[in-house]
Every structure is written in structure tokens, then in C-alpha cells.
Amino acid sequence: MVKGKDKVSEAVIRRLPVYHRFLTEITEKNVDRISSSELSKLTGFTASQIRQDLNNFGGFGQQGYGYNTVELKEEIGNILGMHHHHDTILIGAGRLGSAIARYNGFKESGFAIKALFDYDEKKIGDNVDGIKIYSMDELEKFIKDKHIEVAIVTVPKQSAKEVIERAIDSGVIGIWNFAPIDITVPNNVVIENIRLNDSLLKLSYYLKERI
Amino acid sequence: MVKGKDKVSEAVIRRLPVYHRFLTEITEKNVDRISSSELSKLTGFTASQIRQDLNNFGGFGQQGYGYNTVELKEEIGNILGMHHHHDTILIGAGRLGSAIARYNGFKESGFAIKALFDYDEKKIGDNVDGIKIYSMDELEKFIKDKHIEVAIVTVPKQSAKEVIERAIDSGVIGIWNFAPIDITVPNNVVIENIRLNDSLLKLSYYLKERI
DNA sequence: TAGATTGTTAATCGATTAACAATC
DNA sequence: TAGATTGTTAATCGATTAACAATC
Numbered sequence: 120m121v122k123g124k125d126k127v128s129e130a131v132i133r134r135l136p137v138y139h140r141f142l143t144e145i146t147e148k149n150v151d152r153i154s155s156s157e158l159s160k161l162t163g164f165t166a167s168q169i170r171q172d173l174n175n176f177g178g179f180g181q182q183g184y185g186y187n188t189v190e191l192k193e194e195i196g197n198i199l200g201m202h203h204h205h206d207t208i209l210i211g212a213g214r215l216g217s218a219i220a221r222y223n224g225f226k227e228s229g230f231a232i233k234a235l236f237d238y239d240e241k242k243i244g245d246n247v248d249g250i251k252i253y254s255m256d257e258l259e260k261f262i263k264d265k266h267i268e269v270a271i272v273t274v275p276k277q278s279a280k281e282v283i284e285r286a287i288d289s290g291v292i293g294i295w296n297f298a299p300i301d302i303t304v305p306n307n308v309v310i311e312n313i314r315l316n317d318s319l320l321k322l323s324y325y326l327k328e329r330i
Numbered sequence: 331m332v333k334g335k336d337k338v339s340e341a342v343i344r345r346l347p348v349y350h351r352f353l354t355e356i357t358e359k360n361v362d363r364i365s366s367s368e369l370s371k372l373t374g375f376t377a378s379q380i381r382q383d384l385n386n387f388g389g390f391g392q393q394g395y396g397y398n399t400v401e402l403k404e405e406i407g408n409i410l411g412m413h414h415h416h417d418t419i420l421i422g423a424g425r426l427g428s429a430i431a432r433y434n435g436f437k438e439s440g441f442a443i444k445a446l447f448d449y450d451e452k453k454i455g456d457n458v459d460g461i462k463i464y465s466m467d468e469l470e471k472f473i474k475d476k477h478i479e480v481a482i483v484t485v486p487k488q489s490a491k492e493v494i495e496r497a498i499d500s501g502v503i504g505i506w507n508f509a510p511i512d513i514t515v516p517n518n519v520v521i522e523n524i525r526l527n528d529s530l531l532k533l534s535y536y537l538k539e540r541i
Numbered sequence: 542t543a544g545a546t547t548g549t550t551a552a553t554c555g556a557t558t559a560a561c562a563a564t565c
Numbered sequence: 566t567a568g569a570t571t572g573t574t575a576a577t578c579g580a581t582t583a584a585c586a587a588t589c
Contacts, residue, residue, distance in 0.1 A: 130556070132535055136528035140510065154570060162512070166570095167558050174572060182571040183565040199531045200538035214432055218425035224510075224527045228534055268537070293537045295530065299351065299435075301373070309540055311533040315524065316435045317347035319506065320410045322522040323439055324343055326479070326504045327411035329520055341580070365546060377546095378582050385548060393547040394589040 127175045134172055135195055137162055142192035154185035203229050205293065206267050210282050211274035212237040212245075212252050215297060219273060220247045233265055238278070262289035269293040276300050283310075338386045345383055346406055348373055353403035365396035414440050416504065417478050421493050422485035423448040423456075423463050426508060430484060431458045444476055449489070466493075473500035480504040487511050494521075 141161045145153060155166040162169070173179055173186075179194050180186045196202065209220050212235040220232055235252045237243070245252045253261060261267065270286040272279055272294060279298030286294065287308055294310040296302075299317075304310045352372050356364060366377040373380070384390055384397075390405050391397045407413065420431050423446040431443055446463045448454070454465045464472060472478065481497040483490055483505060490509030497505065498519055505521040507513075510528075515521045 128556070132532055133528070135535070136525070136531040137512065139531070140512070140527075156570085163514075165558065167560090168556090170570095170572065171557080178572060180571050181565060182563070183569045185570065198535065200534040201531070203534065203538055205534075205537065214429035215426075218429040219526075221425055222526070224530065228527070228530045230530065230534075269533070292540065293533055295533055301348065301351070303374075307540060309533060309536040311529055311536070313524065313526065313529055314347070315430075315433070316439070317344070318522055318524055319435065319439045319441065320347040320350070320412070321343055322480070322504055322506055322520060323411040323414065323416075323441075324346070324409065325520040325522070326416065327414055329503065329518065339580070367546085376582065378584095379580090381547065381549085382581080389548060391547050392589060393587070394545045396546065 131172050131175055134162075134164060134168075135199055137164075138169070138172075139192060139195045139199065139201075142188055142195065146188050146192055151188055152185050153188050153191075155180070157185070201228055205230050205269045206265060207232050207269040207271060208234045208236060208261065208267050208286075209271040209273060210236045210255075210258070210286065211272060211278075212239075212242055212247060213273060213275075216271075216273035217247050219271060219297070220250060230269060232271070233267065234261060236261075238274075258285055259289040262286060262291060267291060269295065271295045271297070273297045342383050342386055345373075345375060345379075346410055348375075349380070349383075350403060350406045350410065350412075353399055353406065357399050357403055362399055363396050364399050364402075366391070368396070412439055416441050416480045417476060418443050418480040418482060419445045419447060419472065419478050419497075420482040420484060421447045421466075421469070421497065422483060422489075423450075423453055423458060424484060424486075427482075427484035428458050430482060430508070431461060441480060443482070444478065445472060447472075449485075469496055470500040473497065473502060478502060480506065482506045482508070484508045 138158070141158065155169045158169050159166040176198050179191050207230045209216055209232055212220070216235065220235060225232065232250055235247060235250055236255055236258055237252055238255050240254065242252045243254045268291065270291045272282055274282050276298045279296070279300045280302055283294055283296065283302055287304060292308050294304065294308065296310055296312045299314060302310070352369065366380045369380050370377040387405070387409050390402050418441045420427055420443055427446065431446060436443065443461055446458060446461055447466055447469055448463055449466050451465065453463045456463045479502065481502045483493055485493050487509045490507070490511045491513055494505055494507065494513055498515060503519050505515065505519065507521055507523045510525060513521070
């Protein structure tokens with residue numbers, strides 16, 4: 120975001136992680152420059168679109184040269200907030216929740232899971248990879264005391280709405296939601312949904328089209 | 331798809347599962363009709379867009395009345411291919427893979443997991459919810475013998491490309507990919523990606539914008 | 542019949558692509 | 566300097582919204 124500029128469209132934001140991923144690969148190969156047309160070949164986006172996208176945030180390139188890969192990767196990382204830190208909890212320590220909790224990709228995105236929460240009293244006190252499971256009764260207090268910013272929601276759909284509302288009421292400002300529900304959150308709260316089922320239905324649709 | 335009509339845009343296809351989800355809720359409450367403007371209030375899409383979307387596939391409504399909820403849900407289910415059956419395997423029986431394998435949403439979308447595959451010889455012969463884990467050596471034969479159509483890929487990114495190529499070479503025509511890689515597949519193959527990391531970075535971006 | 546709401550055409554808006562002057 | 570490639574403006578394309586005649 121450049122101050123005073125218009126809001127950047129979501130289509131652009133969706134492409135930023137893709138650029139970042141390719142730039143990571145490229146820098147690991149010690150390639151130190153890339154042109155928009157080379158990046159176009161890698162990503163499948165047009166060179167024109169790539170230049171447009173990047174120029175939403177500033178002129179990172181140099182005429183006649185292209186982009187410095189290390190610098191561009193760093194810039195995109197900053198735009199995506201990768202160097203910010205967010206204390207996070209995960210609600211719903213079932214199979215999917217536990218798998219997510221152990222997922223390493225978090226660290227490099229700045230999300231640190233501080234606790235798991237579950238309705239099942241039998242799980243309370245257990246831990247997943249060293250992260251303790253708490254009772255749902257302690258949710259509000261924990262969020263407030265530890266200034267938790269983000270909640271990952273992996274509970275069944277029946278309890279998802281309630282859980283999300285409780286988290287937000289206690290101070291959470293970001294939700295990563297895996298439950299198949301559509302919920303509206305206050306303006307100052309960000310929700311990002313992973314819709315496994317919708318994705319599967321898309322696959323189903325295109326399989327049908329294909330045959 | 332209506333024969334002879336133009337290809338329906340992906341934006342439309344992405345909204346179909348949302349319509350289906352709300353129609354399921356509504357029919358469960360025994361509501362038997364709904365207008366595009368009521369559906370608009372529920373989904374957040376404009377009434378105009380809803381009518382446009384649906385008319386890509388046919389006129390399911392009735393002037394002065396609206397849409398019959400049961401019928402519309404059924405029509406959308408058909409469009410999405412929910413009544414098709416796809417024999418499926420899952421490759422990568424790690425934590426995420428095992429969680430996905432146990433996920434029930436599959437059945438209602440027509441995907442039936444017939445086997446799991448893993449590189450780890452120690453896991454071979456185990457089973458997850460009654461589904462047996464096979465050695466990667468048996469992948470090609472299994473796909474061919476059982477006419478497997480779809481592969482769910484939950485291996486680490488290092489092996490994802492190879493695994494996807496092997497599956498496609500053996501006859502798989504649909505990939506549900508959880509690995510953070512960008513891969514191009516042949517024209518007659520459908521790939522649908524779940525990009526956990528990209529989603530998390532989007533959350534990170536909007537958190538940063540918010541604060 | 543009168544009222545409601547669709548299906549569909551037309552208008553608008555926004556995103557992508559093309560083009561090219563600026564400049565390294 | 567000549568060649569390359571950006572940043573940016575203009576043109577195009579496609580998706581969304583508005584409007585309204587058709588019709589239940």
C-alpha cells in the first residue's frame with residue numbers, strides 16, 4: 120500500500136504470494152535479476168499484468184535491467200506483512216486442526232500458535248507438538264490476557280459461528296476459517312476462508328465439463 | 331453447461347457452491363421458494379448477479395414467483411456434478427493427508443477414496459479409517475487396475491511434481507493438490523489447488539492494511 | 542386483473558492487455 | 566551510444582449492475 124493511493128484490488132493481492140514463491144525459488148538458485156517477461160513465463164501471468172501489479176506498490180524495477188530478485192522478494196514480503204508477528208490460537212483440535220497446528224508454513228508468515236482450544240474435555244491438558252490444549256471455557260480470558268490477534272477455526276460447522284463471535288468479542292482481529300460457513304464479521308476484523316468443500320465441487324464441475 | 335453456449339466463467343462457478351450451501355440450509359428449514367433478492371440478502375451477491383449466474387445454465391425461476399428451493403438446489407447440484415462418482419486415491423498419508431482422508435464432505439461430492447499411498451515404508455499396510463496405505467511402488471498399477479480418476483496430493487512440495495506426473499501418466503484426470511507448487515497439467519486434466527500458504531499471506535496482508 | 546419477479550438486453554465499471562515514451 | 570526493459574497511459578475485454586419488458 121502506498122499512502123494516498125486507491126485500494127489495491129483483491130485480484131492483485133492473490134497474485135503476490137505467487138510472485139513471492141517464484142522469487143524464493145529463483146533467489147535460491149542465485150539468479151539475481153529477472154525481467155517481467157521472464158517472470159511471465161514462470162507464473163503464466165502476462166508481463167504487462169506483472170508490471171501493473173508491482174506498480175501498485177512502487178517502482179521496484181529498473182529500465183533496461185528488470186528487477187533485482189532479492190530486493191523484489193523482500194519488497195513483496197513486506198507488502199504481504201510477512202515480517203509482522205501475530206500471536207495466534209487454534210480452536211478445534213480435531214484431526215484437521217491438529218494437522219494445521221503442526222504445519223510449519225506458519226512461522227515464515229509470522230503466525231505463532233500459542234494455544235489450542237477444544238470442546239472435548241478429554242483432550243484438555245494434552246499437547247500437540249508442545250502446544251497445550253485448553254478448555255473452551257478459558258477462551259475469552261486467554262485471548263484477552265495474551266493479546267491474541269488471530270484465531271484459526273477448525274471446529275465443525277455447527278459451532279463455527281459461535282466460536283468466531285466469541286473470539287472476535289474477546290479481541291481477535293483476524294480469522295482463518297476452515298468451517299464451511301458464511302459469516303459476516305465487523306469492519307475492523309479480517310476473515311480469510313479455506314473452503315475445502317467449495318474447492319472440491321469446483322473440481323467436480325470441471326471434471327464433468329471435461330468428460 | 332447448456333450445449334452450444336459459451337464457456338461459463340470461473341467467477342460464476344465459484345459462486346455455485348455458495349448458492350448450493352444456502353439452498354441446503356433453506357430447504358432444511360422447509361422453505362420452498364426464494365426470490366433472487368432474498369438470496370441476495372443471504373449471499374451478499376446482487377440479485378442481478380444471481381439471476382445472471384443461474385441463467386448461464388437455464389431458466390430455473392418463474393416470473394412473479396421466484397425459485398423453487400428444492401428444484402434449484404437439485405439443478406445446481408447437477409451442474410456441479412455432485413451426483414457423479416469418482417474413484418479417488420490420496421497420495422501422502424501424513425497428518426494433513428490422514429485428516430483429509432477421514433473428512434466426510436467427500437461422499438456427498440461423489441469422491442470415494444479407495445487407497446492411500448505413502449513413501450514411508452513403515453506406514454505400508456496400515457489403514458486410516460479402513461482405507462489401506464500402499465507403497466508408492468504400487469501407484470501406477472493401482473491407478474490403472476482400479477480405473478482411478480482423481481488423486482488428492484498431500485505430499486511435501488519436494489515430491490509433489492513427480493507424484494502428480496506419475497498419477498497423470500497412469501490415467502488420473504483430476505488432481506486436488508495441497509502442495510504449494512505451480513504445475514501445468516495437460517489440457518484433458520483438471521487441477522484444483524488448495525493453497526494454505528497463499529491464503530495465510532492474504533490474511534497477513536489484510537491484517538497489515540487494517541492496523 | 543394487479544403485483545411480483547424473472548429473464549434478458551443495455552449501461553457501467555473494473556481488470557487486463559497493448560503500446561510506447563522514458564530511461565537505465 | 567544502442568539495446569533492453571520498465572513505468573504508465575490508452576485501448577480492450579469481460580464481468581457486474583441497472584433497467585425493463587415479458588409473464589406467471
